[in-house]
Amino acid sequence: MKLAVVVQRYGPAINGGAELHARYIAEHLAESADVRVLTTCAADYLTWRNEFSAGVDEVNGIPVERFAVDRERELEEFGRLSERVFNRTHSLDDELKWLDSEGPLSRGLIERLRSSGDEFEFVLLFSARYYQAYYGARAVPHRAVLVPTAEREPSIGLGLFRPIFRGVRAIMYNSPEERAAITALSDNSHVPGVVVGVGSDVPEHVDPERARAKFGLPNRFIVYVGRIDANKGCGELFQHFLQYLERSGRELDLVLIGSAVMPVPAHPRIRHLGFVSDQDKFDVIAAADLLVMPSFFESLSMVALEAWALGKPVLANAHCDVLVGQCLRSNAGLYYDGALEFGAALEMILDEPGLSATLGANGRAFFRRNYTWPVIVRKYLDMFEQLTASPPAHAMEPLPGWFARRSRSLPPSAALVEALPAGPVHTRGAGAAAGSWRNHPQESTA
Amino acid sequence: MDQNTQGRRPHYNRGRRGPDRRGPDRRTPQSHDQPERSSENVDDEQIMRDIRARISQRHGIELSTQQIQELAARRLEAILDPRSVNPTLMQQLRRGADAAPEMPPPTGDAAYTFEDSTLYESHRGFLRFMRRLLNPILKLFFNPNPIVHALHTQAALNRDAAAREAERQRLQGEWNALHYEILQRLVTEVSRVSVEMQALSLRVESLGARVDFNDRKLRAMEPAPQGGRAQSQSRPPAEQPQVAAQPPASVEPAAAAADGAAAADGSGTSEGTRRRRRRRRGRRGSGGAAEGGAAVVVAGEGLAGPDTIGLNDLDEGDDDEPEGLSGPEPVAAADVAPAPPVAEEPREPAVAAPPFEQPTPPPDEPAPHAPEPPDPGPPDR
Numbered sequence: 136m137k138l139a140v141v142v143q144r145y146g147p148a149i150n151g152g153a154e155l156h157a158r159y160i161a162e163h164l165a166e167s168a169d170v171r172v173l174t175t176c177a178a179d180y181l182t183w184r185n186e187f188s189a190g191v192d193e194v195n196g197i198p199v200e201r202f203a204v205d206r207e208r209e210l211e212e213f214g215r216l217s218e219r220v221f222n223r224t225h226s227l228d229d230e231l232k233w234l235d236s237e238g239p240l241s242r243g244l245i246e247r248l249r250s251s252g253d254e255f256e257f258v259l260l261f262s263a264r265y266y267q268a269y270y271g272a273r274a275v276p277h278r279a280v281l282v283p284t285a286e287r288e289p290s291i292g293l294g295l296f297r298p299i300f301r302g303v304r305a306i307m308y309n310s311p312e313e314r315a316a317i318t319a320l321s322d323n324s325h326v327p328g329v330v331v332g333v334g335s336d337v338p339e340h341v342d343p344e345r346a347r348a349k350f351g352l353p354n355r356f357i358v359y360v361g362r363i364d365a366n367k368g369c370g371e372l373f374q375h376f377l378q379y380l381e382r383s384g385r386e387l388d389l390v391l392i393g394s395a396v397m398p399v400p401a402h403p404r405i406r407h408l409g410f411v412s413d414q415d416k417f418d419v420i421a422a423a424d425l426l427v428m429p430s431f432f433e434s435l436s437m438v439a440l441e442a443w444a445l446g447k448p449v450l451a452n453a454h455c456d457v458l459v460g461q462c463l464r465s466n467a468g469l470y471y472d473g474a475l476e477f478g479a480a481l482e483m484i485l486d487e488p489g490l491s492a493t494l495g496a497n498g499r500a501f502f503r504r505n506y507t508w509p510v511i512v513r514k515y516l517d518m519f520e521q522l523t524a525s526p527p528a529h530a531m532e533p534l535p536g537w538f539a540r541r542s543r544s545l546p547p548s549a550a551l552v553e554a555l556p557a558g559p560v561h562t563r564g565a566g567a568a569a570g571s572w573r574n575h576p577q578e579s580t581a
Numbered sequence: 582m583d584q585n586t587q588g589r590r591p592h593y594n595r596g597r598r599g600p601d602r603r604g605p606d607r608r609t610p611q612s613h614d615q616p617e618r619s620s621e622n623v624d625d626e627q628i629m630r631d632i633r634a635r636i637s638q639r640h641g642i643e644l645s646t647q648q649i650q651e652l653a654a655r656r657l658e659a660i661l662d663p664r665s666v667n668p669t670l671m672q673q674l675r676r677g678a679d680a681a682p683e684m685p686p687p688t689g690d691a692a693y694t695f696e697d698s699t700l701y702e703s704h705r706g707f708l709r710f711m712r713r714l715l716n717p718i719l720k721l722f723f724n725p726n727p728i729v730h731a732l733h734t735q736a737a738l739n740r741d742a743a744a745r746e747a748e749r750q751r752l753q754g755e756w757n758a759l760h761y762e763i764l765q766r767l768v769t770e771v772s773r774v775s776v777e778m779q780a781l782s783l784r785v786e787s788l789g790a791r792v793d794f795n796d797r798k799l800r801a802m803e804p805a806p807q808g809g810r811a812q813s814q815s816r817p818p819a820e821q822p823q824v825a826a827q828p829p830a831s832v833e834p835a836a837a838a839a840d841g842a843a844a845a846d847g848s849g850t851s852e853g854t855r856r857r858r859r860r861r862r863g864r865r866g867s868g869g870a871a872e873g874g875a876a877v878v879v880a881g882e883g884l885a886g887p888d889t890i891g892l893n894d895l896d897e898g899d900d901d902e903p904e905g906l907s908g909p910e911p912v913a914a915a916d917v918a919p920a921p922p923v924a925e926e927p928r929e930p931a932v933a934a935p936p937f938e939q940p941t942p943p944p945d946e947p948a949p950h951a952p953e954p955p956d957p958g959p960p961d962r
Binding site: 463466479480494497 | 623625626628633635
């Protein structure tokens with residue numbers, strides 16, 4: 136079986152969520168199929184500047200074809216168009232301009248797919264919101280398998296994506312919440328789909344004491360892994376943590392791993408380790424009491440899965456439906472809404488070793504059930520077999536005509552997304568939790 | 582009753598109680614009906630419900646920011662009740678707050694321009710030429726210049742008015758947004774404060790109940806004048822001088838209060854105590870009213886029933902106590918309110934006795950030898 140993985144950036148040093156996801160999937164599917172990656176020469180997602188040379192490359196044994204980006208992103212234009220399509224009534228033409236502005240605009244990549252895409256049995260298109268996924272799906276709709284990695288943010292409400300969600304051969308979702316949102320927006324229940332997510336290469340052996348000694352972490356601590364960014368809820372995390380310290384007087388540290396794009400409070404109990412190696416990261420997580428995930432929007436938190444794989448509970452932001460859904464389905468984490476709940480949930484996990492161990496054990500079992508690589512790869516292969524066995528049952532809707540594209544009749548996408556039902560999808564128990572999503576049994580909880 | 586088989590009070594009646602046992606921010610201990618969690622019965626939702634219940638128990642009414650916002654929005658609706666204020670005020674404020682101050686351009690009718698040649702303009706060149714050619718003939722009939730001038734001036738006035746109106750509407754929009762924002766914040770703050778006030782009033786109520794309970798417990802545990810009681814009970818009723826039907830436990834604090842008042846007046850406590858002791862010795866020497874001594878002046882004699890206890894009993898009981906223990910009980914003294922005098926001490930010729938005030942116990946004060954009051958339950962809730 137010959138597969139193409141199409142993604143906006145690709146490389147061993149590129150650690151963005153969707154890009155890393157694509158690399159992991161490509162590398163693990165390569166054991167069962169002939170995988171080729173088609174990507175751009177860009178390394179920076181803000182500018183899409185060509186930093187790699189065009190041509191064929193190889194990353195971890197996977198052949199990678201790189202195509203030049205025709206135009207770098209102009210942030211001002213992109214912001215203006217985003218404002219228009221997200222918040223005002225607009226036309227499909229506005230949305231297409233927005234997509235071109237967002238990039239990475241690489242006509243060579245699309246032309247490659249259009250001209251010789253049939254050499255692949257299936258084309259895995261990552262990140263629905265980017266140029267290459269949209270036009271790639273239109274270039275080879277009968278082979279396109281979409282991995283949307285969509286979050287609950289305004290871009291998924293744009294009208295131009297609905298035909299894509301309805302027209303690809305299959306969709307590999309990251310979470311039941313993502314699936315529910317896309318289904319509600321585009322009415323694509325006829326498209327085969329499965330909640331897969333992504334696995335993680337968690338080492339067999341971790342050494343918490345080594346991490347404690349290396350980084351000088353004698354106290355109990357909680358850990359955050361990821362970009363330290365206000366958009367990830369880190370500002371709120373700092374506030375809650377410092378308030379908790381003040382109230383409880385406990386000797387507890389907050390350890391941060393990742394690059395900081397916002398100032399980290401200068402507090403003796405907050406330790407910023409910066410970038411660390413994977414082994415160090417896993418050792419630090421293993422030494423921590425829990426992993427905290429303050430993000431408001433997540434498609435799938437890989438680091439939460441890694442913490443669960445290591446038997447550590449997760450404390451998540453209750454405003455993130457995906458994280459709360461994962462906590463509820465796994466019974467492996469708690470969530471907080473506000474400083475008081477943060478402190479109470481944190482204290483409960485810290486003070487009750489039995490609870491912490493149980494949550495960790497549940498997390499480990501949840502990871503093994505759903506997110507180990509054999510499970511993930513099996514889901515992909517099953518989907519490919521299913522698609523191979525049955526011919527395409529639906530076609531991609533063509534783009535509307537010149538006048539229809541310029542008709543200002545599309546509502547603001549932010550309003551559409553805002554109107555979606557909210558809350559985690561609850562596959563356990565009798566019914567849905569806070570929201571009104573229906574149950575999706577794909578993510579096993581049994 | 583709230584007693585176990587040994588007749589003792591359960592252990593939870595001792596020491597500090599309630600959620601503040603380990604300080605206000607400590608988690609309350611796990612209740613007995615919440616078993617040790619195992620992997621089978623861990624339920625995230627249940628844990629979160631527990632956490633939220635604990636938080637609300639610890640902090641009274643605890644609302645999230647979003648809930649306070651919703652509450653504030655409801656209160657704002659109530660304040661801006663369309664029936665009582667202005668049916669469209671709410672919508673106007675909301676519109677003003679939401680909409681950017683983007684004014685529509687002036688309509689075409691009002692924004693015309695009028696120049697000298699406007700009267701003769703046409704998109705057809707020939708017609709325009711003919712009009713200009715025949716213009717002198719037209720001016721033979723009337724002078725169009727004042728009309729042109731007036732219309733030109735009117736066009737300029739229209740432009741100025743449109744600009745002024747746009748500016749005024751922009752300012753009004755900004756003011757509306759500002760008003761709405763201020764009002765919204767005020768109401769949010771009022772909501773927050775009222776919620777806090779509710780929580781604090783609950784707390785005050787809880788503390789009041791606890792103080793009351795401790796007060797009762799303290800009184801119940803006060804050392805009763807056992808010697809005097811035993812002696813009085815051993816006497817025949819006829820020997821007891823009936824003074825007043827007041828509980829003696831309240832009399833002593835009243836005397837203490839009187840002493841305190843005397844001390845405050847500058848006469849000193851020791852002088853008053855000496856005088857009373859002299860009076861007591863005198864009475865003891867006289868042998869009481871039945872032995873033909875000085876008669877006790879009884880002010881409320883008609884009120885004295887068979888169960889009343891005489892002042893002599895109290896005095897003797899007091900005398901039995903060591904000197905150091907005869908001081909006033911601060912709690913009882915504080916509790917005894919000044920009451921109208923109902924009886925006077927028999928005056929001795931040499932020493933002027935201070936007026937004795939018969940205290941009136943508060944209505945919920947227990948009788949001095951009444952059984953221990955039942956446990957009112959945890960004082961917090």
